[in-house]
Amino acid sequence: xxxxxxxxxxxxxxxxxxxxxxxxxxxxxxxxxxxxxxxxxxxxxxxxxxxxxxxxxxxxxxxxxxxxxxxxxxxxxxxxxxxxxxxxxxxxxxxxxxxxxxxxxxxxxxxxxxxxxxxxxxxxxxxxxxxxxxxxxxxxxxxxxxxxxxxxxxxxxxxxxxxxxxxxxxxxxxxxxxxxxxxxxxxxxxxxxxxxxxxxxxxxxxxxxxxxxxxxxxxxxxxxxxxxxxxxxxxxxxxxxxxxxxxxxxxxxxxxxxxxxxxxxxxxxxxxxxxxxxxxxxxxxxxxxxxxxxxxxxxxxxxxxxxxxxxxxxxxxxxxxxxxxxxxxxxxxxxxxxxxxxxxxxxxxxxxxxxxxxxxxxxxxxxxxxxxxxxxxxxxxxxxxxxxxxxxxxxxxxxxxxxxxxxxxxxxxxxxxxxxxxxxxxxxxxxxxxxxxxxxxxxxxx
Numbered sequence: 001x002x003x004x005x006x007x008x009x010x011x012x013x014x015x016x017x018x019x020x021x022x023x024x025x026x027x028x029x030x031x032x033x034x035x036x037x038x039x040x041x042x043x044x045x046x047x048x049x050x051x052x053x054x055x056x057x058x059x060x061x062x063x064x065x066x067x068x069x070x071x072x073x074x075x076x077x078x079x080x081x082x083x084x085x086x087x088x089x090x091x092x093x094x095x096x097x098x099x100x101x102x103x104x105x106x107x108x109x110x111x112x113x114x115x116x117x118x119x120x121x122x123x124x125x126x127x128x129x130x131x132x133x134x135x136x137x138x139x140x141x142x143x144x145x146x147x148x149x150x151x152x153x154x155x156x157x158x159x160x161x162x163x164x165x166x167x168x169x170x171x172x173x174x175x176x177x178x179x180x181x182x183x184x185x186x187x188x189x190x191x192x193x194x195x196x197x198x199x200x201x202x203x204x205x206x207x208x209x210x211x212x213x214x215x216x217x218x219x220x221x222x223x224x225x226x227x228x229x230x231x232x233x234x235x236x237x238x239x240x241x242x243x244x245x246x247x248x249x250x251x252x253x254x255x256x257x258x259x260x261x262x263x264x265x266x267x268x269x270x271x272x273x274x275x276x277x278x279x280x281x282x283x284x285x286x287x288x289x290x291x292x293x294x295x296x297x298x299x300x301x302x303x304x305x306x307x308x309x310x311x312x313x314x315x316x317x318x319x320x321x322x323x324x325x326x327x328x329x330x331x332x333x334x335x336x337x338x339x340x341x342x343x344x345x346x347x348x349x350x351x352x353x354x355x356x357x358x359x360x361x362x363x364x365x366x367x368x369x370x371x372x373x374x375x376x377x378x379x380x381x382x383x384x385x386x387x388x389x390x391x392x393x394x395x396x397x398x399x400x401x402x403x404x405x406x407x408x409x410x411x412x413x414x415x416x417x418x419x420x421x422x423x424x425x426x427x428x429x430x431x432x433x434x435x436x437x438x439x440x441x442x443x444x445x446x
Contacts, residue, residue, distance in 0.1 A: 008036070011047055016055035024064060024075065035065065035073045061174030063195035088400045095430075096402040098230070098378060098418045104347040105291045106335035108327070119326045129314055131155045132325035138332045139298045146263075147273035148282050152306035154299045155320050156313060159261050159285040160186055162299045164194070165309040166281050167221060170255045171196055175220035180208055182381070182407035182414070184230045184259075187223060196220075200409035205370035207234035210243040217247075221255040226272050228262035228377025231407055231416040233355070235374035238271040248277040255305075257281045264289035264332070265348045268374040281305060286328050288378070289335065289344060296320055296328045351378060357424045358417070361431030367438060380417040384438060387413045393437035399430065 007023060010016035023029040035041075038056065042049040056073055059065045066076045088094045108116070119132075136153060143150045156162040171177065173195035179187060181200030191198050199219055202209045208224060216222065227235035248254060256277045260270065263284040273282075281301035286294045299306060313319070339345045358380060359369050369382060384390045387403040394401045394415075404414035422430060 008041060008045070010045065010055070011051075013051050013054035013058060016041075016045070016047075016052060017058045020055070020059060021064065029075050031075050031077050033075045034071075035075075037072060058174065061197070063173060063192075089395070092395060092398055092400040094400050094421050095418050096400045096416070098402070098416075099292065099420045100288055100378065101347075101350070101420045102291075104341075104350055106331050106342040108331055109334060112330045112334065115330060116323070116326055119323050129319050130322075131319070132322050132329060134329035135296070135325045135332075138329055138336075139300075142264075142284075142298075143282070143300055146270045148270070148300055149276070150300055152301060152303035154306045154310045154313075155325060156297045156299055156309070157295045157317065157320055158287070158297050159259055159283055160190055161313075162281075162283045162285075162297050162309070163187070163223065163257055163259065164190055165312050166255065166257055166283075166299070166301075166305065167191075167194055167196065168312065169305060169308045170279075171220045176218055178211070178216065178219045178222040179409075180224060180229060181409040181411050182231055182404060183409065184225075185406045187259075188407075188409075198409060200411070203229070203232055203234065203411070205234070206240075206372045207232075207237055207374075208240060208244075210240050211247070213247070216244070216254060217251050219251075219254055221257060222248075223257045223259060224272075225259050225261070226270055227260065227266045227268050227374065230261070230377065231379045231402075231404070231414075232371075232381040233375040233377045233379050234372050235266075235268045235376065236271055237372070237374075238269075238274075241271050242275060245275045245277060252278045255279045255281065257283060260284045262288055262377050264335075264344050265351070265377075267348055267352065267376050279305075286332070289347070290328060290331050294324070294328055294331070296324060348376075351419055352376060354419045354422050354424055354427070355380060357427035358419070358422065358431060361427045362434065365431050365435035367431070367435050378419055380419065381414055382417065382434070383412060383414045385413065387415060389440050390415050390434075390437045393440055394433060397433040397437070399433060 007028065008016060009019045038049050038052045042052045056065060060067060063076055065073055067073050088096060135155065139153055140150050156165065174197070176197045176199045177191055178199040178201050180203055182203065188198055199215065201211055207229065224236065229235070248256065256279065258272055258280065260282060261284065264286070265288060279302065281299060283297060283299050285297040299309065335342060335344050337343065362369055369380065387405060391401055391403050402416040404416060407416070
């Protein structure tokens with residue numbers, strides 16, 4: 001459907017774009033509708049064609065319009081897509097979904113339940129939006145141990161929740177956001193839903209590479225994983241972070257978000273804390289350490305940013321349940337002590353042992369996996385010649401592994417092996433099956 005140029009007004013790019021945006025919001029313009037050609041609209045409005053082109057470019061960058069050759073400029077489709085559902089076929093061992101091993105999670109001792117039951121379900125005198133004091137105390141102790149400033153600390157529902165609220169405060173549709181490549185798929189989906197453009201930051205066996213000059217200044221925000229990167233397991237190297245930090249000195253308005261989702265189970269130093277950029281946010285969820293249903297995430301950063309995020313949160317969910325916060329605090333303190341089952345140290349050691357055992361067995365099979373010395377976490381990332389053939393071959397042997405395509409922006413084919421459902425005794429068979437799958441040659445079928 002063509003849309004009349006008579007409905008567009010304005011004498012500069014900003015006003016023309018705003019006029020089109022109004023039509024999009026009130027429903028006059030629908031998905032797939034055609035807009036006037038640049039020269040035709042410029043003649044109609046009495047402006048230079050470059051002015052109309054700039055207005056269209058502004059809306060195109062924001063994901064509101066698309067240009068497709070002879071079809072001209074049209075209204076884009078909805079940016080928010082339902083997340084891709086992944087179902088592991090019955091009978092396959094799940095090495096794809098990235099879940100933790102439930103047997104390594106802490107269990108609340110019976111003696112602690114009485115403390116949890118003391119949390120009032122009615123509103124207390126401290127105010128309905130106050131966070132749990134015990135959780136905040138653990139958070140401050142943790143941040144201090146990592147060298148992260150604690151001027152403002154907020155409690156949110158999840159990593160994505162905190163990142164989304166930060167980006168909503170700091171970015172506008174069409175802005176560029178730098179992310180690691182490969183990347184955690186939910187983050188890419190979030191950027192698309194906010195109409196932000198993902199800019200890939202290359203990775204290698206040693207982790208995040210220093211981007212070329214000019215990349216960071218073009219970005220409104222950067223999201224990086226300081227340790228146990230998902231999917232590669234690499235951690236941010238101190239020398240590379242210092243080089244990035246030097247570039248960021250020229251980007252005082254670029255927000256750097258550190259997604260330390262593996263933090264409580266991390267075995268390497270948080271190198272970014274030694275030289276934080278001018279504008280930063282540290283985010284750490286408790287899901288991997290305490291369990292996926294522990295929907296609690298901590299954020300620390302500049303007070304004006306964290307306060308704005310908390311105010312935005314108060315308009316919707318209002319707060320994270322005090323009962324859940326206290327539950328998290330009790331589990332946290334319990335798991336931080338000792339070395340036995342249910343402790344953070346035990347889980348950290350178990351995942352590291354699984355990783356080392358699998359890599360050692362792969363080396364015996366002649367499959368070399370290059371990783372940095374600080375590689376850790378739940379995932380092993382393997383470059384492959386053809387993702388589909390490897391995924392199919394592994395399924396035929398009883399393993400469900402994750403294809404790398406949903407995580408890649410520009411990086412090559414790979415598969416992700418998650419270690420939550422892998423025990424050390426499985427390493428030999430899994431390595432042999434991976435070696436066999438990698439030896440297959442993909443061929444065309446006619």
